[in-house]
Amino acid sequence: MSRTLILDCNDKIGEEVTISGWVQVRRDHGKIGFLDVEDRTGIIQVFCTADKLGDIRVQDVVEITGKIAERPEKLINPNLETGKIELQSETVTVLSKAAELPFDMGMKTLDLQLPTLLDFRALTLRHSEVRNIFKIQSAILEGFRKVSKELDCVEIVVPEIAIGSTEGGAEVFKVDYYGHQATMTQSPQLYKQMLVPVFERVFTVAHAYRAEPSVTTRHLSVATQMDCEFGFVAFEELLDLFEKVGTETLKHVENECPKELKKFGFKPVAFGKIPRLTLREAQEIIFKEFGRDNRNEKDLNPQDEIDICKWALEKHGSDLVTITHFPTVKRAFYTMPDPENPEYSLSYDLLFRGLEILSGSQRINDYDQLVEAIKSRGMKPEEFELYLQAFKYGMPPEGGFSFGLERMTMNLLQLQNIRQASLFPRDMERVDIRLSTLKK
Amino acid sequence: MSRTLILDCNDKIGEEVTISGWVQVRRDHGKIGFLDVEDRTGIIQVFCTADKLGDIRVQDVVEITGKIAERPEKLINPNLETGKIELQSETVTVLSKAAELPFDMGMKTLDLQLPTLLDFRALTLRHSEVRNIFKIQSAILEGFRKVSKELDCVEIVVPEIAIGSTEGGAEVFKVDYYGHQATMTQSPQLYKQMLVPVFERVFTVAHAYRAEPSVTTRHLSVATQMDCEFGFVAFEELLDLFEKVGTETLKHVENECPKELKKFGFKPVAFGKIPRLTLREAQEIIFKEFGRDNRNEKDLNPQDEIDICKWALEKHGSDLVTITHFPTVKRAFYTMPDPENPEYSLSYDLLFRGLEILSGSQRINDYDQLVEAIKSRGMKPEEFELYLQAFKYGMPPEGGFSFGLERMTMNLLQLQNIRQASLFPRDMERVDIRLSTLKK
Numbered sequence: 001m002s003r004t005l006i007l008d009c010n011d012k013i014g015e016e017v018t019i020s021g022w023v024q025v026r027r028d029h030g031k032i033g034f035l036d037v038e039d040r041t042g043i044i045q046v047f048c049t050a051d052k053l054g055d056i057r058v059q060d061v062v063e064i065t066g067k068i069a070e071r072p073e074k075l076i077n078p079n080l081e082t083g084k085i086e087l088q089s090e091t092v093t094v095l096s097k098a099a100e101l102p103f104d105m106g107m108k109t110l111d112l113q114l115p116t117l118l119d120f121r122a123l124t125l126r127h128s129e130v131r132n133i134f135k136i137q138s139a140i141l142e143g144f145r146k147v148s149k150e151l152d153c154v155e156i157v158v159p160e161i162a163i164g165s166t167e168g169g170a171e172v173f174k175v176d177y178y179g180h181q182a183t184m185t186q187s188p189q190l191y192k193q194m195l196v197p198v199f200e201r202v203f204t205v206a207h208a209y210r211a212e213p214s215v216t217t218r219h220l221s222v223a224t225q226m227d228c229e230f231g232f233v234a235f236e237e238l239l240d241l242f243e244k245v246g247t248e249t250l251k252h253v254e255n256e257c258p259k260e261l262k263k264f265g266f267k268p269v270a271f272g273k274i275p276r277l278t279l280r281e282a283q284e285i286i287f288k289e290f291g292r293d294n295r296n297e298k299d300l301n302p303q304d305e306i307d308i309c310k311w312a313l314e315k316h317g318s319d320l321v322t323i324t325h326f327p328t329v330k331r332a333f334y335t336m337p338d339p340e341n342p343e344y345s346l347s348y349d350l351l352f353r354g355l356e357i358l359s360g361s362q363r364i365n366d367y368d369q370l371v372e373a374i375k376s377r378g379m380k381p382e383e384f385e386l387y388l389q390a391f392k393y394g395m396p397p398e399g400g401f402s403f404g405l406e407r408m409t410m411n412l413l414q415l416q417n418i419r420q421a422s423l424f425p426r427d428m429e430r431v432d433i434r435l436s437t438l439k440k
Numbered sequence: 441m442s443r444t445l446i447l448d449c450n451d452k453i454g455e456e457v458t459i460s461g462w463v464q465v466r467r468d469h470g471k472i473g474f475l476d477v478e479d480r481t482g483i484i485q486v487f488c489t490a491d492k493l494g495d496i497r498v499q500d501v502v503e504i505t506g507k508i509a510e511r512p513e514k515l516i517n518p519n520l521e522t523g524k525i526e527l528q529s530e531t532v533t534v535l536s537k538a539a540e541l542p543f544d545m546g547m548k549t550l551d552l553q554l555p556t557l558l559d560f561r562a563l564t565l566r567h568s569e570v571r572n573i574f575k576i577q578s579a580i581l582e583g584f585r586k587v588s589k590e591l592d593c594v595e596i597v598v599p600e601i602a603i604g605s606t607e608g609g610a611e612v613f614k615v616d617y618y619g620h621q622a623t624m625t626q627s628p629q630l631y632k633q634m635l636v637p638v639f640e641r642v643f644t645v646a647h648a649y650r651a652e653p654s655v656t657t658r659h660l661s662v663a664t665q666m667d668c669e670f671g672f673v674a675f676e677e678l679l680d681l682f683e684k685v686g687t688e689t690l691k692h693v694e695n696e697c698p699k700e701l702k703k704f705g706f707k708p709v710a711f712g713k714i715p716r717l718t719l720r721e722a723q724e725i726i727f728k729e730f731g732r733d734n735r736n737e738k739d740l741n742p743q744d745e746i747d748i749c750k751w752a753l754e755k756h757g758s759d760l761v762t763i764t765h766f767p768t769v770k771r772a773f774y775t776m777p778d779p780e781n782p783e784y785s786l787s788y789d790l791l792f793r794g795l796e797i798l799s800g801s802q803r804i805n806d807y808d809q810l811v812e813a814i815k816s817r818g819m820k821p822e823e824f825e826l827y828l829q830a831f832k833y834g835m836p837p838e839g840g841f842s843f844g845l846e847r848m849t850m851n852l853l854q855l856q857n858i859r860q861a862s863l864f865p866r867d868m869e870r871v872d873i874r875l876s877t878l879k880k
Contacts, residue, residue: 003672020672020836022637022834039640039672040592040639040640040641059637059833059834060834061637061834061835061836095836095837096805096806096831096834096835096836097834098832098833098834099807099832099833101833120829121826121829122634122637122826122827122829122830122833123829123830123833125634125635125638126637126638126833131638131639134594134596134638134639135594135639137597138594138595138596141595141597142589142595145585149582152480154574154575154578155578155581155582156574156578156863157577157581157664157845157862157863158863158864159662159863159864159866159871159872160600160647160662161613161624161649161662161866161871162871162872163871163872163873163875163878164873173601173615173616173617174615174616175613175614175615175616175624176613176614176615177613177661177871177875178651178653178661178868178875180871180875180878182871184601184615191863191864194562194565195565195863197462197499197501197562197566198565198566198571198574199480199571199574199575200479200480201480207600209601211618213618221617221618222599222600222601224597232443232460232479365536366536367539385872385873386561386562386864386872386873387562389560389561389562389563390562390563392538392539393499393538393539393541393562393563393566394462394499394500394501394536394537394538395501395536396460396501396535396536397535405597422597423596423597423598423599423631423635424598424599424631424826426599426601428618431599431601431602431603431617431620431622432599432602432603432825432826433603433604433825433826435603435617435618435620438603438620
């Protein structure tokens with residue numbers, strides 16, 4: 001008998017069906033009992049006589065044939081999409097037997113310490129609370145690609161092994177590449193810029209490898225970056241594009257995952273007109289409205305970000321706020337200094353509810369200026385040979401931006417630790433297993 | 441004046457517009473001349489008086505203001521989408537000056553040797569013939585994701601740095617991971633399987649790192665893999681899914697890129713019902729129809745693949761043919777042996793016009809059997825700790841498949857060398873620049 005998906009059982013009252021899925025809960029009541037069985041569409045309550053329950057336990061993979069019955073009115077579960085029905089089992093087959101679980105997987109919340117959550121990652125990801133994080137994450141990716149495509153961007157596949165050129169700053173992972181020392185790329189930045197003269201507008205999703213010896217709750221050694229780059233755009237138009245990609249991605253996630261977002265207590269995004277402030281204007285507002293004088297700081301601190309977002313929501317009905325003109329020295333070498341005041345740059349961040357989710361800039365597109373910028377940061381132009389080639393043969397005014405997928409997931413869902421926003425997080429202490437368990 | 445995209449100029453006859461783009465061709469005729477200017481939408485002929493032409497050359501980035509005029513009937517160019525109009529320039533501004541080109545970029549075909557094509561990759565990618573390869577490649581990616589989504593697969597982001605576990609066989613790149621020796625993953629295989637109990641159906645696009653010391657025209661050291669994995673599917677259903685993903689991806693590319701495909705002489709795909717043959721059946725046909733007795737070989741050789749595709753097109757009107765049941769020893773350890781004859785496996789390849797484009801199998805989903813399979817290949821189960829965890833706690837019957845993005849691009853377009861199908865190919869001899877130019 002062919003499989004019926006669990007959610008489709010709602011339309012099969014009185015019919016015989018075969019479902020398959022994982023046992024999530026087992027409830028024994030003497031001679032009878034119940035199983036909650038889950039597949040990719042939902043959960044159904046299965047009524048069983050005790051003989052059929054045998055030694056079935058949570059995470060066993062089962063195939064169950066039986067009849068779909070309506071539940072009596074008072075037993076309807078309004079919190080379950082199949083809450084008006086149950087499956088009255090006739091045959092129960094265990095397709096795959098689960099070992100005894102190291103902790104309870106049947107609770108609504110999986111209350112585990114982070115190391116345990118990650119030591120048993122292949123198991124804990126199955127819990128709906130954890131799984132929902134990654135359903136939402138897949139919607140972020142899809143939303144990002146959808147709006148990028150609408151903006152005429154062509155998808156590019158960029159390499160992640162490079163020789164020589166690094167963007168400076170962050171430390172890099174080293175690879176033995178046929179006896180040569182290569183590095184894992186810190187971002188798709190240099191490659192996406194090189195493709196502006198090819199497609200004018202491009203997007204990509206790529207890994208960002210960052211070997212900092214950092215164990216903070218906000219740092220991953222390997223992150224995922226969503227990047228766009230646009231040619232023939234001036235600064236104001238870049239801001240339009242950047243805000244559009246940010247808002248459309250958020251809207252897509254809201255549309256695709258309303259149920260999952262609700263479980264994280266996510267409130268609908270306020271999409272008022274996004275205020276645009278220079279760093280200095282934002283600091284002025286923070287001084288006037290919140291009484292903290294950070295007007296000479298080179299960046300917003302975490303409290304500043306929270307406060308300026310609070311201000312944007314109150315004054316402009318917007319959960320988003322754009323901050324521009326960060327000090328040139330604080331941004332990467334390819335960032336265009338503001339011609340009117342080169343101490344500041346044509347850079348921008350998009351803040352969402354107190355945290356930065358997107359960052360970018362107009363780029364230096366003049367070959368000579370770019371060579372000078374590389375030198376001024378103590379790097380060698382000859383290590384950027386192919387990158388500079390793109391500028392040597394005609395590069396229009398251009399710019400772009402990127403968001404961190406895990407960071408955005410974490411911020412949207414207010415997760416405690418960015419590791420919760422990565423299926424298989426890599427950090428100083430872990431590559432699936434704890435590195436401390438390995439011989440050096 | 442705001443920018444008009446070149447293709448939109450067709451609707452602006454008699455109006456003044458500003459276009460911007462790259463000079464592709466310059467033609468001088470004494471006191472007048474013409475520029476062909478290209479942006480992301482198309483090419484337009486620009487009429488200039490000699491004074492406006494100055495020292496403009498190919499690849500200069502220009503912004504041109506002028507009036508759109510209809511061309512006289514006899515000067516219409518039917519091969520150009522803007523062939524009925526031209527732009528009569530009033531002001532010509534060079535936004536970015538290109539250096540003198542190392543070779544002619546204005547020819548219809550870019551007739552360069554591969555090393556030169558790659559030494560000047562940031563330039564050669566701009567040639568429409570090269571660029572079209574990657575427009576088609578982006579449509580392959582999009583088509584793959586579209587059908588995967590339709591099949592209820594959730595997109596996953598898999599890590600590409602791992603410790604210990606390799607799939608065996610191919611050599612691996614080694615990374616210094618905070619003092620520990622890690623490796624770049626050979627495929628997303630192990631991770632996508634681990635996510636079957638989470639989402640049941642998943643897809644991903646990931647790098648495949650293969651450190652073989654090989655310099656053939658068909659080998660890349662880093663390839664891009666498109667992968668699906670499905671739970672609760674038996675062998676026949678897996679074949680349905682696999683053929684669907686293959687055909688829908690091809691159809692999407694045909695729909696999205698008709699113009700680009702035509703330039704490669706691509707003939708419409710024959711989508712007759714796909715014949716399914718075991719390896720031995722295929723070899724029998726090759727023996728009977730083509731007179732070559734390879735009935736004891738463990739795989740099809742290149743001529744076999746060509747011939748069996750010829751047969752499938754003639755007998756079944758299909759450019760695709762599915763071959764199943766390859767010898768178990770020839771496939772990876774996780775491949776399910778056929779229970780009826782374990783010498784052969786529940787594996788499959790999809791051939792397209794003489795070349796394999798997809799490959800996959802039903803997997804071993806029983807924990808103990810999988811541990812034995814790992815041992816039987818001389819590998820250590822303890823190096824697969826997290827992978828095996830997924831099987832320990834309940835794994836349904838499952839299987840999947842993958843295609844190589846560059847390989848499929850190469851096969852579709854009949855490219856000579858797989859390096860032509862990678863924006864920035866990595867091989868033994870090159871990482872953007874030639875490795876021989878580096879100190880070891």
